[in-house]
Amino acid sequence: MYKYCLECEWQCSTGEGRSEADVSKEAIEHFVETGHTVDSFRLPPPVIRMN
Ligand SMILES: [Zn+2]
Secondary structure, eight states, rough: OOEEEEESOOEEEBBTTBBHHHHHHHHHHHHHHHHEEEESSOOOOOOOOOO
16 A cells, blocks of 8 residues: 655655555545545556656
8 A cells, every 4th residue: 555645745655664545544634634636556666767
């Protein structure tokens, strides 16, 4: 689970002690605090290749 904000640099993913429930909670808190739209991937984000 990986969630990210469409409107700022916020992001959160599972791992490092965070479960999917924790990530969902963090995303909801970000939405409540900022009103930003949070989108999510089920899989880890793709590696961005720098040319
Ligand atoms: Zn945001």
